Every structure is written in C-alpha cells, then in structure tokens.
Amino acid sequence: MASRSAVPSPGRGSLARRERIFAYALLAPAVAAVFALIAYPMYLIFSMSFREGKSLNFLALHTRPFGLGNYEAVLTDSATWHSVWVSFAYTFGTILPAFLLGLGTAVVLNRSFPLRRWLRSLVLLPWAVPGVMVSIVFLWLFDASFGVTNYFLRSLGLISTDISWYTNESTALIAVIVPTLWKGYPFFTLTLLAAMQSIPGNLYEAAEVDGASAWQRFTNITWPGIRGQATLALVLNGLWVFREFDIIYAATGGGPSKTTETLGIRAYNEAFGYFYMGRAAVIGVLMLAIALVAVLLARKQLRKEFF
Amino acid sequence: MNIKRFIAWALGVVAAVAVIGAHAQPKAIELEFPSWQIEEAGAGEYWTELIKAFEAAHPGVKIKKSQVPFREYVDKLTVRFAGNNPPDIVHLPTRNYLAFASQGWLAPLDEYLAQTDVKATYTKLSDEMVYNGKSYGVLMMGYGMMFYYNDKMLADAKMPVPKTSDELLKAIAAVTDVNAGRFGYGAPTNEHPNVFVEIGTWVTGEGASLFKGNQYNFTDPAVIRAIDKFRTAVKSAPKGQSSEQARQLFMDGKIAMIRDGPWVAAAVKKAPDATRPNLKMGMMPFASIPGGTSNSLHMPAKLDPEKKKLVWDFIRMTTTPEWQQKFTLLTSSPAPRKNALSAAEMQARPDLALVNKAAAEANNLFPESVAVRENYNEFAKIFVESGMKLMNSDRPTADIMKDLQAEMQKRIPLK
16 A cells, blocks of 8 residues: 555645745735835835936936946045934934933833823823924024023023024034934833833832842843833834934024034935935935944844844 | 615715716816915015916916925925926026026926017016026016115114115114114024025125126135125124024014015015014115016926916916006015006105116126026025034134135036
C-alpha cells in the first residue's frame, strides 16, 4: 500500500495556492496604499533631485537636464550645512526640554489630588492648537515693542531695553523653540502618564516600606517602567519637530538672516521662492537620510524595549 | 396602496425632480480672484464695486474674491501655478509678474489690447507690461511714494514738518520715546518683501541708485550714505513689524511718520476719530521722489476659452475711462490712464493733485534689469536678509552691502 505522505494530493496543493493568492489579495490594498502614498512620492522626490535648472513647471520637469548638479550645488553650499545645524539645534532644543516638562507634569498628574481630571485635560490643550495659531499667539507675546514678555522682563529689572525676539539673530531661534515646546510637551505628558499608570502601585508601596526615597523610587521603579515608551516618544516627537514647518514659517519665515532656516524652510524657499525644484528635492533627500540614521540609531533601544 | 408605500413613492418622486431640476439649471460660472487688496481701504471698495458691475453685466457669472496677506501673496500664487491650479483672474505686484511670465504661466494679451485704446492712452509706465516683445498684463497703478505724518506728534515735539532727509532724521529722534510707546518712524522691520522697498526708497530718494547700467551698485559711497540714514531712521521704528502693522500703528497715533504708497490715504480716512484729524499726507522729504509700478492684472496661460473671454472682459472693464476715474477717486491713487480725472475733479481733490504730482515726478526704485526681474522673488528674499542685518546688527553698512553684492552676483549674475 503506498504511503500517504509520499505523494502530495493534487487537491491539497491547489488549496495552498488558493490560500496564498487569497492572502496576497487581502494584502493588495495595503500594498497599493503604501505604493501610492509612500513609494511613488519618494520616487518622484529622488527623480526630481536629478533634474537640473530652474523650473516650477512640474509637467515639463522631465525635460530638464539630468545630472548631479543639484547635489553638488546643495551639498557644497555652506548655507545647507548651516540649515542642518539649525535643524538639529531646533530639534534637540525643543524635544529635550519638552520631554523633561512632559515627564514632570506626568509625575504630578499621576498622583491623586482634587481637580486632577480637569487639570489633565487642560494640560493637553496646547497639543490641539494649530501651529499657525501658536505662532500668532507667541508673535504677540514676544512682540518687541508691545509684547507682555518684554514688559514683564523690564518690570522685573532683567532688561533695560526691549528685546526684538523674532528679528534679533541671537534670540530668534529661542523665540521659535518656545512655542514648539509649548505645543509639543503634552504629547510626552500623555504618553508617559499612560506608561506610569501601567506600573503596579504595590511596587511603590513596597519600596516605601523599604525606606526608598522619592528619587530612588523614580530611578528604580518609574523610569524602568516608562523607558520604552519614553524612547518611542522621543524618537517620534524628534522626527515631527525635525520636519516642523508651520510654526517657524508663520513666525520668522526662516529669518532673520537664516538663523531659523531649518532644512524644511530651506526646501520651501528653494522650491517656491527661487524656483529650484531639483535643489529642494535634494534637501528632501538629505532630510530623509538624516531621519533614517536617527531611526537606525534608536532601533537597538526600541527592539530591546518592545521586541 | 398603504400609507408607507405612498410616502416612499412620493419621496422618490420629489428626489428625482430635485436631481433633474438641479441638472437642468445652468450652472453659474465662477471666476476665482485672490488679491491682497480685497480688505484694503479704498482698493477693497473699488474691487467690490467693479465686481458688482461686472456680475450685473454678465448674468450667470460670479466672481469669488478672496483676501491673501501681502507677505505670503507671491509665494502662495507661485505654489498654485506650480500645482497647475492658477486663479482665473491673476492680480500681481508688477515687480513679480516677469518671474511668472518667464515660466510660461501668463497669457500674452496683445490680441486683446489691440481692440482697446490702452496703448494710446496709458502712461509710459505701462511699457513695463512688455516682456520679450509681448504684453503680459494690464497695469493697474504706477505711483510716487508719499509721506504721511501726524502733525500733532510733531507739534508736541516742537518739530516742523520735515522737508529734507536730515530734517526727517532730526524729527524722528525728537518724537521717539520708546518707553512711552511713541515712535518717530514706522517701517517694515521683519522679513517682509517691503524691506527692499523701504531701503530702495531711501537710496533713490537721496539721488543714488542700487543699479548702475546693468550692474549691481550696492557698494557705491552714495548708496552707503543713503542706507546709513535709513539705519538711523529705523532705529526709532517698532521692531518686528510688517508694513501693514506699521501702517496700523500710524493710524493709532503710535508712529509719527511713515512713507507709503498713495493708497494709504484711503485708509487714513478710516483712522480712529482721536487720530484722524492729525494724520496728513505730503511729498516725501527727499531730493528725488521714489516710486514705480505697483500692481497689474493678468490672465493665466491655461484657461478654457469661455473663461478666457470673461477674464478679458473683467480686465478690459478696468481700462475704461469710467473705471479709471473710479479707481482714482476710491483708492486716492493715480490711474495709469492719462487724464483719468477732469481739471474740475482735480481741483475738488487737492490730495489727488498731490498724488499725481508725485507720480509724475517719480524715479523708479525697482530694478529694471530683466535678469533681476525674472528672479525678483529670489532677489527680494536675498536683499531682505541683508536688510535684517542692516536693521538689527552694528556691522558697518559697507561690509553688509559688499557681502550682499557678492551673494547677489552669485545667485543672479548680471553680465
């Protein structure tokens, strides 16, 4: 009698093939969406980065000369590396204080006190405000002649003449970091608070019984419990801030004298100010490369925490 | 038939009639018209009246006007043209139109203009609409810069109305008291395209020029001296303000003196009651009156034939004697048609006589080089960056202008 396993039945093979086809069919919409929304636009950016010359006529871009001229022009321009530095300063200058502020507010909101629920909602409000509105509010707060910030600083005797926050090269970057920080810290609060609430309370009780100080409880219980979420929040928020546009553009447009010209603002100016679409695309590729390096550096820590 | 079935049947009939009826109605044609002037005093009223008259003469056609702030206006229009979504009626600052025309975005209007008297009746400034031998637009206004002052603030500081640039600087210093929120001078002091206009006004006003032949002339000693005067003046201006904000502070009685176009006279009429009687307009206290072309109307190159005819009808309407007269009366600005107002009308409006005098004497402060005009947006952005350094640093003017000239020659070389 022939063994059952020796010869595969035709019915079983065609069933496996049908199942495979069905699986691919179910994946197809997701693949199509990824292609349409991610892969094709990326292909366009790369393709545009090799089209030299000045033109904003997208339909005629393929007629522009093909070459590495845009890469040479952008990567050898000191203004590009200045924008890279500004982007890093803006990103780290925002996310580190925002993280610390978010962590602090999360620790406070994790305790029980009256009106805690109302305060939680209030703390999250800045996150919901559109970036342009945030810029408008802070343009008024930091107005050189009539803003309340200068008024309070003069009243406290900290300054004798008004500071032109947005038009002074030494203060403009701070003046755009502050509103971004204000808008961004609630994300850290939300993420870290959710992580803290998943830490069992009896761990804290046991630590208190053992005589652990508040700092010891934080470093040995709280931080290990939220480290994974904190890392993810830092990476996500860092990428969002790195590509931030509306707050800076509405406030300073990248000025004064390029002191707040991040890579995103520079790409916009190259494309729509100077009509160099190819150079703008190269800046886009550069931003992508930087973001990729950041994600790869964080990958090890994220894998350790989540996978 | 039961009641439910009847109601369902009746609803179906009503829905069908509504759908058929909607399709049977001829759809209104909508022409999109964005502008930075829609909410401006004077110009806003002009556009509203013109649009009303146009719609009355063209039943079934609606013009959808929308306000876009001037600071972002050219960038926003650039994005729209680049995305193949231009507005139907294109309103541009004239200094920027060449950049759009050089991209092939604007339609030549020679065929249409041949059917009008524009070439015979408009002033010479209208020649700026010609690029590579073709006319790409219709000029709306050419002007001379005007001087606006608050005579009460000057009187309180015991200063006469200045007649020269040195008297102007003296008056600015006398009026300014920052702690009291009182400023002698108002100017755009943030990254605004009008920073170039402000600096260009001082340079041209002092009889110098930023261009010599077809070359940049930024390091000429006369240019440097003029810019030094500008730097002195702007130290007494509120910081971080756009042109519009500086104008508003003037209306509110916080700024004693500003230079601006003749259109601000219409806004002065709407100033608060407390300040309006003190706000006056005069000739610029400079040896030479700076000025130039202001804005123009154009047609996008890609427009369907039906809309093309309507857009031309709209543009042509602005060129008629009737609407040229209304333009001057409503905006207090000189119309490009010669003798748009009669002698009697001019006599009745001495402010318009002054405005026309300034326009007639004006020396162009805007670049005339085709290479610069084709790249005006880039030129202005680079110039404004150096303008911010002039306003906010202590570096010598000669050094900043030397760097600017080198940068400009690199980005927009002039042969």
